[in-house]
Amino acid sequence: MKWVTWDEPGRAGVEHHVLWAPDEASGEQSVSLLLRFPPGAHGDFHEHLGYELMLVLDGVLDHSDGISYVKGDLVVEGPGTEHQMSSRTGCTVLAIRTRPVEARAPQKPVRQVGVVAAP
Secondary structure (H helix, E strand, C coil): CCCEECCCCCCECCEEEEEECCECCCCECCEEEEEEECCCCECCCEEECCCEEEEEEEEEEEECCCCEEECCCEEEECCCCEECEECCCCEEEEEEECCCEEECCCCCCCCCCCCCCCC
């Protein structure tokens, strides 16, 4: 499986493997990705324009609202939700989005990202 570093503003260390991507010709906007967060990696803070489903396959996924999800946890975010995901310990996640996301700036305090848990 080929992993590619996700280089976008606000992201650090996240790798992804595309299972399917949006298709402009058909108007399909959904995307499915395997995401790999090494310890300390994080995504950007963003708002969902559609639904997102995240299944934690391994490790611990940290949500900017303070909740941590472990292997087997299913997270569903609805349209209009805002968050930043990270992992202090590392994790692998299946993510499916029905529509794109838009980068945002947090309007309230959020969990600090990029901090690796002590051994």
